[in-house]
Amino acid sequence: MSGSLWLKRPATETPLPKIPRPRRETAPTGAAGTTSREPGPDAAPPAAVLADAPLADDPLDELAERIGAFVAVAVHPDEIAAILESDGMTDDHIRLTYGRADSFELAEDLYARVERRHPAPEAPPADAWHTGLAGCLLRGLVFALPGLAYVLAAPLLAGEQGRFGLPGGTVPLLAGAVTGWVWNQALSHRAYTWLGLGDRAAAARTLLIGAPAGALAGTAVALAAAAPGEIPAALFAAGQSVYLAAATVLLVLGRERALLCALVPLAGAVPAFRWDLPDLLRAGLLLAALTASVTFAGLVLRPGARRGAAGRGGPPRAASLPYGLFGLGSGLLVLHAGVGDTLVGGAGAVIALTLSMGPAEWLLHRFRGESLARLRTLATAREFRRAVTGTLVLCLGGYLTVLVSLTLAVNVAWPGAPWPALPRLVTLLLIGTVLWLGLLLQAFGAVLSAAAVCLLAAAAEVAAPAAGPVAAGGAAAVLAVLACVLLVRPTAHRV
Structure with a gap:
């Protein structure tokens, strides 16, 4: 909550208040009715005058009474100083009015003068920071189910040996996927910003314009990256781009169940693990899932098609760019986990990372909710x-435990999958640490720092695959330090 909500400026400009001073009394009249001579400017007033003069009120008392409710719940004087500065109190104003050197000295006096009155913890409100585990698990499931599309499409995409030592068709698939992740991360941030402003129609309008543009961009990049023998893979990448756009719409607008229903045809990939399905059936299941996703997305975008749905200028578009860069860095890290078989175990690692995004999201909400509860109940900054x-360590440890469990479960369920060696498992955990801490910093507004660290780690892994564990470990260490420095400050948790 900004300080202007606590200390609002007056509607009209008023001069700075003056420091009250004792009044000078008129000298008594003489016996002949004439007044006695007034003392000179350097003469001291009589003692009786000083004794009877009313004491000036301390302006600090009035200020403490005016903002006492906020001061009483502050856990550090810096919180009070931030509010004073955000309200426009300059050091000159503070010196003239309150006789303190600056906002920090004034904040310390207020902090010492007002008794701490932290309210009792309330029941968790029904807001974004107290989401249910079932909803987050559902999101993790819909993140992972599209992977079955690759199982269905594998025989359709089989071809000659691809470039860079990868299977045929891999390059256009990766190019289209990365383009979609970057675009849709930035688009999601802009749409979520509209939702935070309470304008759902404007958010739908943003998605109505941005989602088709993202699908076209992903298709164009995939076609441009395709070699002459990779046209089937490029067409599949085009369908992948359309799906990513539709899924972004449904996830941002809270239609996870609709997306799950649209992905039901992909369950036909389960028999494909044991039997060879006809190509026509494979293509039909893929088209059915894609058509259902686009149809559901179109239905929920109807409010955005209304005239004037986004009449305001909206948030600046440049503010969404760091989120796209974070999507690029994290996407490259996940792709490296899947492509670099010698490092982390290939497709099984990607499946485990994708499924873990549901519990990761729930733990992020849990950390935010627990931090706000501590902010209401603890009295000192040290506590x-x-x-x-402690909450950060527990949440990160819980996520890594879930990631290890999912990795082992995938290896049990995947036919012929090798058990991950200890170095590969450690590398996977380091990548998971980078992703979770990056998402945490993104949630607290430090998305540019998280994006920079992820991009540097991904670039290092692409340039020198053998240095992948070192790059992931260094990125995890840097993000851990950033999280500890940022999130231990009470002001970082004020909403």
Whole structure:
């Protein structure tokens, strides 16, 4: 909550208040009715005058009474100083009015003068920070189910040996996927910003324009990256781009169940693990899932098609760019986990990472909710730092435990999948740490730092695949330090 909500400027400009001073009394009249001579400017007033003069009110008392409700729940004077500065109080104003050197000295006096009155913890409200585990698991499931499309399409995409030592058709598939991740991450941020402003129609309008543009961009990049013998893979990448656009619409607008229903035809890939299905059936299942996804997305975008749905200018588009860069960095890390078989175990690692995004999202909400609860109940900044650090360690440890469990489960369920060696498992955990900490920093607005670290780690892995564990470990260490420095501050959790 911004400080202007607590200390609002007056509607009209008023001069700075003056420091009250004792009044000078008129000298008593003499016996002949004439007044006695007034003392000179350097003469001291009589003692009786000083004794009877009313004491000036301390302006700090009035300020403490005016913002006492906020001061009483602050856990550090810096919180109070931030509010004073955001309200426009300059150091000159503070010196003239309150006799303090600056906002920090004034904040310390207010912090010492007002008694701490932290309210009792309330029941968790029904907001975004108290989401249910079932909803997050559902999102993780719909993140992972599209992977079955690759199982269905594998015989259709089989061809000659591809470039860079990869199977045929891999390059256009990866190019289209990365383009879709970058575009849709930025688009999601802009749409979520509209939703945060309470304008759902404008969010739908943004998705109505941006989602088809993203699908066209992914298709164009995939076709441009395709070699002459990779046209089937490029067409599949075009369908993949259309699906990513439709899935973005449904996930942003909270239609996870509709997306799950649209992906039901992909369950036909389960028999394909044991039997060879006809090509016509494979193509039909893929087209059915794609058509259902686009249809559901079109239905939920109807409010955005209304005239004037996005009449305001909206948030700046440049603010969404760091989120696209974070999508690029994290996407390259996940792709490296799948392509670099010698490092982390190939497709099984990608499936485990994708499925873990559901529990990861729930743990992010859990951390935010627990931090806000500690902010209401703890009285000192030191206690808050210790509590938040402990919560961060527990949530990150819980996510890594889930990731290990999913990795082992995938290896059990996947026919003929090798058990991951310890170095590969450690590398997978480091990549998971980078992803979770990056998402955490993104949730607190430090998305540019998270994107820069992820991009550097991904670039290092692409340039020198053998240095992948070192790059992932360095990125995880940097993000851990950034998280500890940022999130132990009480002001980072004020909403």
